Amino acid sequence: MATSTSSVFFVINQRPIQSPAPFSPKSCYRKLSFKRLHQSHRVSCDYSCVEVRGVSYRPPGTQLNLLNEVSFSLPEKSFGLIFGQSGSGKTTLLQLLAGLSEPTSGSIGIQRYGNDGNPCHSPEPLPPEKVGIVFQFPERYFVADTILNEVIFGWPRLKGSLQLKERLALNLQKAITWVGLNGISLEKDPHSLSGGYKRRLALAIQLVQVPDLLILDEPLAGLDWKARADVINLLKQLKKELTVLVVSHDLKVGSIIGRRRSRIS
Numbered sequence: 001m002a003t004s005t006s007s008v009f010f011v012i013n014q015r016p017i018q019s020p021a022p023f024s025p026k027s028c029y030r031k032l033s034f035k036r037l038h039q040s041h042r043v044s045c046d047y048s049c050v051e052v053r054g055v056s057y058r059p060p061g062t063q064l065n066l067l068n069e070v071s072f073s074l075p076e077k078s079f080g081l082i083f084g085q086s087g088s089g090k091t092t093l094l095q096l097l098a099g100l101s102e103p104t105s106g107s108i109g110i111q112r113y114g115n116d117g118n119p120c121h122s123p124e125p126l127p128p129e130k131v132g133i134v135f136q137f138p139e140r141y142f143v144a145d146t147i148l149n150e151v152i153f154g155w156p157r158l159k160g161s162l163q164l165k166e167r168l169a170l171n172l173q174k175a176i177t178w179v180g181l182n183g184i185s186l187e188k189d190p191h192s193l194s195g196g197y198k199r200r201l202a203l204a205i206q207l208v209q210v211p212d213l214l215i216l217d218e219p220l221a222g223l224d225w226k227a228r229a230d231v232i233n234l235l236k237q238l239k240k241e242l243t244v245l246v247v248s249h250d251l252k253v254g255s256i257i258g259r260r261r262s263r264i265s
């Protein structure tokens, strides 16, 4: 499998429009567009992409289309940035990607391609358990009194899941090392960590599951310059290993993590 670290930028720019008419994405709503601004490398042989195809979303019981026929493709082990103003539908989209809600129409899946660039077979679903998501201000939701307990808080407590626990335990050390928390005692209170290290811990919690897609919602929000630099350095490392999608209204995230800025077309 040949993949190279690439950066893909998308812009989301729709506002939802109320319509009393029956659902008709093309006619009822302003155009929602994701413009690809820059892709630094094309993959050349067998690879897979997270593919969003013609996704529309209208909350149940409403006539409000929040997303209208959104399509984009994010190659594995690449970094994507979805940029958009407040209210443009970013959070709605990441909730669909994470399986927290279902698209009204369209599909989200993993598409594999052969050496010739043609799809190998039909897209596979993107299971919610293979999507890691770090919401805004994740540290606000820390509940445990130690780093270790915070990481294992959501682990299965049912009998018969020993195998799964063993796998998670193996992944734990890797995740802790990955985010650079290995020099810190796992007995430390997570609330006593610096802002940047709290974000690192939030990432480690997701990385234990080895997600196919890691989504971060506004990862730099509320951080001072030092913590921002800390998180940016970490994301630069992660994008070499994982498929990462960042949702932000802060274009600096893309300009720092991407190899270079491209003009919005």
Ligand SMILES: Nc1ncnc2c1ncn2[C@@H]1O[C@H](COP(=O)(O)OP(=O)(O)OP(=O)(O)O)[C@@H](O)[C@H]1O
Pocket (backbone or CB within 6 Å): 016, 059, 062, 064, 066, 084, 085, 086, 087, 088, 089, 090, 091, 092, 093, 249
């Ligand atoms: N369940 C819902 N019913 C009706 N409207 C909704 C619902 N959920 C979200 N909206 C509206 O849809 C629009 C898009 O919301 P969304 O949270 O996806 O935007 P966003 O780009 O993430 O904004 P922000 O950057 O401020 O978080 C907003 O105008 C919001 O008020």
